[in-house]
Amino acid sequence: MIHAFIKKGSFQDSVSLMLISRKLSESPNVEEISVMMGTPANKSLLEVTGFWHPQFNEATPNDICVAIKAESDGGAIVDEIGAALDAALKAIAQGSQGGKKLLRARSWRTARQKLPNANLTLISIAGEYAAELADRALDDGCNVMMFSDNVSIEQEVALKTKASGKGLIVMGPDCGTACIAGAPLAFANVAPQGVIGIIGASGTGIQELISQITLAGQAISHAIGLGGRDLTAEIGGISAVSALRMLAADPQSRVLAFVSKPPAATVRQKVIDEMKALGKPVVALFLGTKAEVRQDGNLYFADTLDEAARLAAMLGNVQQQAERQPAVPGGKITGLYAGGTLAAECAMLLAEKLRLPIDSEHRRGSMLAADGHRIIDMGDDFYTQGRPHPMIDPAARNHEIASLAQQPQVGVLLLDVVIGFGAQQDPAASLAAEVIKLREQRGAAHPLAVIATVTGTEQDPQQRSRQIASLDEAGIAVAQSLPEAVALAHQLVSPTCPVTERPLPELLSGVAVINAGLRSFADDLQTSEIAVVHYQWAPVAGGNQRLANLLKKLK
Numbered sequence: 001m002i003h004a005f006i007k008k009g010s011f012q013d014s015v016s017l018m019l020i021s022r023k024l025s026e027s028p029n030v031e032e033i034s035v036m037m038g039t040p041a042n043k044s045l046l047e048v049t050g051f052w053h054p055q056f057n058e059a060t061p062n063d064i065c066v067a068i069k070a071e072s073d074g075g076a077i078v079d080e081i082g083a084a085l086d087a088a089l090k091a092i093a094q095g096s097q098g099g100k101k102l103l104r105a106r107s108w109r110t111a112r113q114k115l116p117n118a119n120l121t122l123i124s125i126a127g128e129y130a131a132e133l134a135d136r137a138l139d140d141g142c143n144v145m146m147f148s149d150n151v152s153i154e155q156e157v158a159l160k161t162k163a164s165g166k167g168l169i170v171m172g173p174d175c176g177t178a179c180i181a182g183a184p185l186a187f188a189n190v191a192p193q194g195v196i197g198i199i200g201a202s203g204t205g206i207q208e209l210i211s212q213i214t215l216a217g218q219a220i221s222h223a224i225g226l227g228g229r230d231l232t233a234e235i236g237g238i239s240a241v242s243a244l245r246m247l248a249a250d251p252q253s254r255v256l257a258f259v260s261k262p263p264a265a266t267v268r269q270k271v272i273d274e275m276k277a278l279g280k281p282v283v284a285l286f287l288g289t290k291a292e293v294r295q296d297g298n299l300y301f302a303d304t305l306d307e308a309a310r311l312a313a314m315l316g317n318v319q320q321q322a323e324r325q326p327a328v329p330g331g332k333i334t335g336l337y338a339g340g341t342l343a344a345e346c347a348m349l350l351a352e353k354l355r356l357p358i359d360s361e362h363r364r365g366s367m368l369a370a371d372g373h374r375i376i377d378m379g380d381d382f383y384t385q386g387r388p389h390p391m392i393d394p395a396a397r398n399h400e401i402a403s404l405a406q407q408p409q410v411g412v413l414l415l416d417v418v419i420g421f422g423a424q425q426d427p428a429a430s431l432a433a434e435v436i437k438l439r440e441q442r443g444a445a446h447p448l449a450v451i452a453t454v455t456g457t458e459q460d461p462q463q464r465s466r467q468i469a470s471l472d473e474a475g476i477a478v479a480q481s482l483p484e485a486v487a488l489a490h491q492l493v494s495p496t497c498p499v500t501e502r503p504l505p506e507l508l509s510g511v512a513v514i515n516a517g518l519r520s521f522a523d524d525l526q527t528s529e530i531a532v533v534h535y536q537w538a539p540v541a542g543g544n545q546r547l548a549n550l551l552k553k554l555k
Contacts, residue, residue, distance in 0.1 A: 003074045004053035005082060007064040010089065011037065011538035013124060013517045017064070020088045027084070029077055031069040035085070038063045039126055039539075041150075061126075061539040092519060102526055103533040108136060111514045115533040119507050122185055123148050124517030125537050127173065131155040133516060133537065134170065138162050142514065143507050146172030146227065147186050147521075153234050156227075160238040167505070169242045172227040176203035179210070179223040183511035183530040186521055194219020196316050197253030199243045201226040201260035205287065205305060209257055212309030217480075218316040221253040222508060231263035237271050244271070248278040249502035254319040256282045257312040259305065262289050275299050281315045283308050314481070318488045321477040326447035331411020331493045335368075335375035336400050338390040339455065342416050342482065343367045343377035349486040350375060372409060376400070391423045398434045404448070405441040412449045412489045415476075417467055419456030428454075428467035432474030439475075449492050450476045451485045 012020075014037070021035040034051040036042040038059030046052050051067035059065050066085060070077050105111035112118065121137035123130050127150025134144045138159065151173035163170045171178055177200070178185040182193065187203060191210050196218055200206035206223050213220065224243040231237050240260075247253040256278070263271065263286060275282040276299055283300045285308040291301030300315070302308035333350065337343035347367035351358045356370040365380030378390040378397045390397045404410050413435075417427050424430065435450050442448055452471050458464045468478050479485035512531040515522040522534040 003068040034067045111535040118512045121514045144170045149174040171225045175225040175227040178225040192219040195254040197221045197247040198223040205259040216313035218313040233264035237267040255315040259285045283311045325449035328411025332372040333412045335414035340377045347375040353490045408446040415452045419462035428470035
């Protein structure tokens with residue numbers, strides 16, 4: 001049997017009502033309870049799901065409809081659930097305890113007055129009303145994040161086109177995740193500020209990238225959500241292009257990572273063309289597709305979230321290390337390796353980057369010798385006949401390093417430090433001293449970037465962290481892997497691509513939010529010390545569209 005009652009003029013967001021429904025359904029005297037606003041869409045849903053009651057014909061979109069499945073006496077159970085509903089609504093109104101009181105407003109105009117510098121509106125109201133509020137926010141110069149779904153394609157295109165023309169962005173509809181200028185928006189994670197900007201048409205994809213990038217030792221500048229439909233043919237990637245251009249203008253976002261479900265073919269190419277024009281490294285992950293090419297200029301393709309995160313973290317390390325080493329456009333790269341396998345892999349990676357052939361004969365330990373670039377295995381028999389291996393005695397390699405004083409064309413030196421039992425007692429210190437001497441001999445007119453990798457563990461007698469500290473103190477960049485070392489070397493010798501100067505979007509400098517819908521989103525922002533006002537939105541004129549249109553004309 002269905003018992004029902006209506007709570008007049010008490011608008012609440014749908015998520016809060018779903019949670020209340022679940023809590024009230026735990027009562028031992030009921031089978032199940034449905035608590036919904038009296039919108040036309042919700043009334044249809046109540047009927048389809050078997051919760052309809054004739055009383056609901058009188059409900060407006062500003063009224064709460066409560067349907068109770070129970071065999072108990074109707075009057076008693078309605079009184080019991082009514083009291084429990086009042087308590088739940090009171091708890092929502094009080095919000096989180098302690099701290100600064102949350103600013104609230106009951107009209108858009110008041111919200112703007114209370115937060116005049118608002119530049120983002122976070123919308124989580126019913127989808128049938130969301131587009132109108134988003135349009136008003138755009139008219140007032142606010143960017144929009146639409147957590148709401150059930151917005152039509154036509155409305156989405158119109159809103160995103162309007163935003164693009166104003167230099168703004170619409171994230172969504174159905175956008176669940178963003179983190180901009182440290183502001184956690186909807187489903188967001190706490191992450192340290194860094195150099196990697198994320199763009200995604202996938203909320204959990206963004207969250208996983210943030211998680212994995214952070215675990216890899218890097219950090220995030222911003223994360224911009226797009227909504228699940230943005231890269232469809234109907235929408236055309238409007239917000240994807242806006243987001244790419246926003247982060248292209250942000251000097252803090254040195255590397256970009258992009259994740260989405262498979263886009264429409266034409267939209268994919270449009271987005272790729274935009275990525276190539278940025279002049280920044282971009283990792284692109286189109287989930288569900290296999291990359292045919294791994295790298296195309298500044299664009300790197302990944303097949304999985306794990307791979308995309310590792311690539312982005314590596315490129316973030318490269319960008320940070322590049323700031324500490326001299327750029328040597330057109331310079332040649334020399335690698336002097338104590339480890340033969342390390343030399344072979346370095347040669348393979350570098351040859352691929354520079355599109356050069358590797359040395360197949362390996363005379364005198366040569367792994368690569370082309371166009372002035374060379375990678376040498378110092379552990380080859382040529383260098384160890386009558387001498388200790390370079391991991392034991394660095395004399396032979398030190399001699400080769402010293403000879404670079406007479407080779408000004410060499411702009412980058414690649415090295416390895418291999419530690420552990422049997423190896424030199426303190427190889428980094430010896431190497432650092434040799435590099436310092438070499439740089440002094442070459443002088444400022446012939447700068448030399450030096451990049452090293454360290455093979456070994458913290459538990460080794462030489463202690464990995466102590467070796468890294470010695471190299472760092474000598475101005476030697478320490479890469480975490482050979483691919484990272486080669487990527488850094490390649491960047492330092494490559495001509496700098498011109499980057500189009502763009503004004504920094506105001507949103508990326510700091511976020512001030514008008515939150516309409518789910519109160520907890522505003523609470524989270526306030527906890528994170530983000531300026532926010534909670535707009536206690538309700539349908540105009542009780543949801544009577546004819547009367548709402550008349551009121552709009554009167555204004």
